[in-house]
Amino acid sequence: MLSDKAKQITPSPTLSINAKAKELKNQGINVISFSQGEPDFNTPDHIKKAAITAIEDNFTRYTPASGMIELKQAISEKFLRDNDLSYDPNQIIISNGAKHALLNVMTAILNIGDEVLIPTPYWVSYPELVKLVDGCPVPVKASASNNFKVTPEDLKKYLSSKTRAIIINTPTNPTGQIYSQKELEKIGEFALNNGLYIISDEVYEYMSYNGQQHISIASLSEELKQQTVVLNGVSKSYAMTGWRIGYSAAPKELAHGMSAIQSHGTSNPSSISQKGALAAIRGPQNCVNEMVAQLDERRKFMYERLSQIPGFQALEPVGSFYLFASVRELIGKSLDEKIIRDSHDFAELLLDKESVTVVPGNGFGSPDHIRMTFAMPIEEISLGLDRIEEFITKFKLAA
Known part of the structure; x- marks a missing residue:
């Protein structure tokens, strides 16, 4: 039996969405993920070499x-x-x-x-x-x-x-x-x-x-x-x-x-x-500067493009690598008899219909928002936003 403390911890609201996304990927479906919370860049070589040297020097105690x-x-x-x-x-x-x-x-x-x-x-x-x-x-x-x-x-x-x-x-x-x-x-x-x-x-x-x-x-x-x-x-x-x-x-x-x-x-x-x-x-810190420059390019692209899609109210990000957007206009509407009650419902339906993942705002204390990362190649951002735009079009027609 679990302790009272363990019982009071709230599971991540994205668990079911991530599990479904993994299942789709295993089926060979191309899932575009705006949900990851990490940069898509590789660790710089000089850092990896330092760790390899540590192992070779038996710095393992x-x-x-x-x-x-x-x-x-x-x-x-x-x-x-x-x-x-x-x-x-x-x-x-x-x-x-x-x-x-x-x-x-x-x-x-x-x-x-x-x-x-x-x-x-x-x-x-x-x-x-x-x-x-x-x-x-x-x-x-x-x-x-x-x-x-x-x-x-x-x-x-x-x-x-x-x-x-x-x-x-x-x-x-x-x-x-x-x-x-x-x-x-x-x-x-x-x-x-x-x-x-x-x-x-x-x-x-x-x-x-x-x-x-x-x-x-x-x-x-x-x-x-x-x-x-x-x-x-x-x-x-x-x-x-x-x-x-x-x-x-x-x-x-x-x-x-x-x-x-x-x-x-x-x-x-x-x-x-x-x-x-x-x-x-x-x-050397040039690796950080180069990564931030690329993130900035992606940030501008995502914000400008998402701002043009009906149903979203996007807040322009000026830091980190996330964009936070309101989907309040879509709450209460329906598609294929599925009513959107909050951003978690929105995220589940988006994954089902368009194979795109976003993070619902429920876990952030804001159930009418979603979080999307721009720490991914612009080509993937563009494809994912194409699918979201198509999804919104169907959604509004059925509303």
């Missing part, structure tokens, strides 16, 4: 539980170079992906019943990670008119005596937006005034477009830095999702607690992957 010191030093240098942040290596924890870093933070700061304010739409794992450590996720509805970015006024509505932290994700998943310095300053002031931790998820930091610039909220003042945990990783920026290396930087006492938690939970992340991450962070 335990490292310190919170990560090897050389990688921590490289990350410390990266924070100073890119984010104007100064962290000692002992304030940095290397984890098995950024999701693991998030779990470390939640475990270290939350007691039973403590609340975490989570701007909605949110990445699907935020509320589940809070629940895993017996905390209470509190969704904070962000306004579409403000490009789904929360304000102190939004947060204040959900503040209680149990509120412990705020999660800020910029650039954002799923909406592809970036918080400006002024917006972050206001949120920071709110957090300081109410004694709240800020958990700043910055894994998409290099993926910004239209002249937008990522700013780490921890860099705005020393006072804010002392109440912020910065989360990042190499998965998105260097196309290293399967390598499972994330990292966090925190005030010393909190970093010590997180390190102790990790030492018993998993011990160190893969020694070989850490060597790859070291090569990524200290090596």
Whole structure:
């Protein structure tokens, strides 16, 4: 019998859609997937070579539980170079992906019943990670008119005596937006005034477009830095999702607690992957710039094309590699006696009729939206949008 904790974790709303897509692919059907959450690029060669060298040099034993010191030093240098942040290596924890870093933070700061304010739409794992450590996720509805970015006024509505932290994700998943310095300053002031931790998820930091610039909220003042945990990783920026290396930087006492938690939970992340991450962070960065340039080209193409298809209200992404679109106009309509109640119904019907997958917004706390990635070749984006346009035409005729 499952524990009460296991029972309260919500399964991914895309499981059934992904299972159906896999079944169609096994039947030889060409499925166009806008649902993947990773770059379609290969890990750069210099990073792969560093890992191969690590194996050949027998660098295959335990490292310190919170990560090897050389990688921590490289990350410390990266924070100073890119984010104007100064962290000692002992304030940095290397984890098995950024999701693991998030779990470390939640475990270290939350007691039973403590609340975490989570701007909605949110990445699907935020509320589940809070629940895993017996905390209470509190969704904070962000306004579409403000490009789904929360304000102190939004947060204040959900503040209680149990509120412990705020999660800020910029650039954002799923909406592809970036918080400006002024917006972050206001949120920071709110957090300081109410004694709240800020958990700043910055894994998409290099993926910004239209002249937008990522700013780490921890860099705005020393006072804010002392109440912020910065989360990042190499998965998105260097196309290293399967390598499972994330990292966090925190005030010393909190970093010590997180390190102790990790030492018993998993011990160190893969020694070989850490060597790859070291090569990524200290090596040439042109691979990142080239990837972002290609993503920007795809972003423009997808946004312009989708904006022309009836039934969608697309929000222009300026960060990450996702486009967030409303399908509200189609909810309540039907096709072949199938009524569209929410974006999950829309996604299932789109897969059935046109062999195209999108991520329904239900898991993001926004059931009338879908998320689509543009981390795929333009040719595939074009073909997928052709199918969506054909689908919408049939859909509206039957409405």
